[in-house]
Amino acid sequence: MSKIKVIPCSGIGKVFGLLARESVLMVTEEKCPSDTETLCLAHVVTGDDEVVAKIKGETCITMDGCAKYCARKSVEETGGIVVKSHKVPDFMKAHRGEEHGTGTALTDDGWKYAEELAEILAEDVKEIKAGVN
């Protein structure tokens, strides 16, 4: 099985975009490095041959910063199979009132939230590997 692609939206300038990117990096670099990899959404959108080849027909998880679902839509349009799609605001309930930072820097609470999002992604990876998605 090739590595599961975990792809965040670009969300530049928004804390939710930064949370999406940081949580994906935690999964691909720290929690599940041998089972996952990430790809640059800009290359997905522009149809970079190498990136398209890596996504087409492959199992993907997306983490978006808002309901526009840029990552999910771009991956699907490129032929990736999105088996799990999340958006950062979906998990905000337990974090209301917290200050998570800016589009360029997370606060301590922001890092904790990113860690929680990364755990959700890591659980997805476990489920997919176990064949129960």
Ligand code: SF4
């Ligand atoms: S999903 Fe929302 S936050 Fe992410 S790139 Fe698209 S518009 Fe920006």
